[in-house]
Every structure is written in C-alpha cells, then in structure tokens.
Amino acid sequence: MSKILTEVLGANAQYVASFGEKGKLPLPPARQFAILTCMDARLDPAKYAGLAEGDAHVIRNAGGRASDDAIRSLVISYKLLGTREWFVIHHTDCGMELFTNEVMSNLLTSSLKTASIDASGWHDSGEGPGCTEGKYINWLTIKNQEESVTEDVLRIRNHPLVPKDIPIYGYIYDVKSGRLIEVAAASKAGKAG
Ligand SMILES: [Zn+2]
Numbered sequence: 480m481s482k483i484l485t486e487v488l489g490a491n492a493q494y495v496a497s498f499g500e501k502g503k504l505p506l507p508p509a510r511q512f513a514i515l516t517c518m519d520a521r522l523d524p525a526k527y528a529g530l531a532e533g534d535a536h537v538i539r540n541a542g543g544r545a546s547d548d549a550i551r552s553l554v555i556s557y558k559l560l561g562t563r564e565w566f567v568i569h570h571t572d573c574g575m576e577l578f579t580n581e582v583m584s585n586l587l588t589s590s591l592k593t594a595s596i597d598a599s600g601w602h603d604s605g606e607g608p609g610c611t612e613g614k615y616i617n618w619l620t621i622k623n624q625e626e627s628v629t630e631d632v633l634r635i636r637n638h639p640l641v642p643k644d645i646p647i648y649g650y651i652y653d654v655k656s657g658r659l660i661e662v663a664a665a666s667k668a669g670k671a672g
Contacts, residue, residue, distance in 0.1 A: 504533035506560070512536075513556045515631070516568040517543040517575075521654050524568075528659075536562060542575040543568055544619040545631035554640045565645055567635070567665065569628045570652040575621040577601075583620075587613035624651050629665040636669050643672035 513536035514524050524530060524537045538552045545567065556562045578586075582601055586594045588611050589603045596602070621627040628649040635647055649665020652658070 501532050508533065508535045508556075508560060508562060510534045511562050512564040512566070513538065513553060513562045514566045514568060515539075515543050515545065515549050515553065515635075516566075516652070517541065517570055517573060519570060519573065519654075522568075522570060522652060527652060527657060528566075536560070542573060542619055542621055542627070543570075543631075544575075544621075544627070545634045546619060550635060550638055550640070553635065554638075557642065557645060563645065565635070565647045565669075566650060567628055567631050567647060567669075568650045568652055568659065569621065569624045569631075570654055571624065572654050573621055573624065575619070575627075576624075578618070579620055580616075580618050583618050584611070584613035584616075587611075625662050625664065628662045629668055632662075632665040632669040646671040 510530075514528060515538045516522060516524055518539045518541055524539075528535070530537070536552070536556045538549050538556075540546060540549060553565060556565075577596065578601060586601055586603050588609045590606050590609045592604050592606050594601050594603050628651060632647050632649045635641055647666075647669030649662040649669060650659045651662060653660060
C-alpha cells in the first residue's frame with residue numbers, strides 16, 4: 480500500500496473514533512452560505528473561515544474560478560440546499576498566474592508527465608506521448624487577482640440561473656498572513672439587487 484494511502488486511512492480511523500454526533504447532521508448547510516475557492520493546498524477554508532462539519536458548502540477548483548461546473552454547484556447550493564450568501568475567494572501567489580492557455584496546451588502537446596518551472600519558465604521532460612486535447616480547454620488562468628475575483632463575481636451575478644437577491648462577496652486570501660482581503664469592486668458587483 481502506498482505511504483499516502485496508509486496515512487489517509489490511518490487518519491480516517493482516528494477521525495471515525497471521535498466522530499461523535501456528527502452522523503446526525505442535516506444535509507443542508509446549517510449556516511446557509513457557500514464559498515468558491517482555489518484548490519491550493521495552503522488554503523483551508525474550514526480554518527480561514529471558521530467552518531465546522533455541516534456549516535457551509537465549499538466548492539473548490541484550480542483558481543476558485545466561476546467555471547460552468549462551479550456555477551452548477553452554486554445553483555444546486557441555493558436552489559435545493561438553501562444557501563443565501565456566497566463568497567468568491569481567490570488568493571495571492573496562485574499557481575494559475577504562472578501559465579497561459581498557450582503554455583499549458585504546448586506543455587501537454589509535448590508530454591503528459593509533470594513539467595518543471597524555473598526562472599526561464601516551464602519546461603517539459605519531453606517524454607512522450609503528449610496530447611493536443613489541451614488546446615480545446617480554457618484553463619481559466621489568472622493575470623491579476625483583483626480582476627479575476629471581480630470577473631468571477633460578475634459572471635455569477637449575471638448568470639440567468641442565479642437569483643438577484645443572493646449577495647456575492649469577493650475576497651483575496653493572503654497566503655503570507657492568512658488574512659481575507661475584500662476586493663471592493665467585486666463585492667460591489669456582487670451586491671444583492
Ligand atoms: Zn490557487
């Protein structure tokens with residue numbers, strides 16, 4: 480068994496031992512809100528936003544971007560599970576700032592193996608085969624965090640399946656301090672109407 484698999488199953492056994500009353504939690508999130516945020520390993524929404532099991536929905540993807548699938552989850556979160564306020568939280572030093580659609584599709588075309596980065600950019604091992612499918616994907620990369628948060632709040636705000644009365648807050652998480660910093664333009668765009 481892999482080291483990670485052993486560790487994860489061991490940690491789970493400990494979690495089960497102290498699971499307590501959590502088996503009785505209702506399905507809809509008790510505090511009626513949702514967070515869309517990046518999958519970055521340094522971000523722990525339960526800790527940075529004070530969540531316990533059963534409190535809130537957390538939707539994560541690369542960048543915390545308002546992709547079609549993130550919007551699918553948010554619409555379910557409101558329509559079927561009753562959340563009333565949403566956060567879009569991107570962060571400083573996001574990996575999505577380190578490449579473009581072109582860079583990613585070129586790397587994938589040359590090799591599917593893990594690439595490396597140094598001061599001169601991304602490099603591939605070149606070990607084939609690669610694949611050109613990456614050219615047809617919008618990787619939703621980020622140039623500027625304030626812009627990406629605002630753009631995503633706007634996209635959600637203007638989506639025809641999203642009711643106007645849900646406030647959407649836009650924040651950047653600072654990986655150096657753990658602090659959430661409001662993006663005023665995003666929160667303004669996300670104001671409930
Ligand atoms: Zn990120």
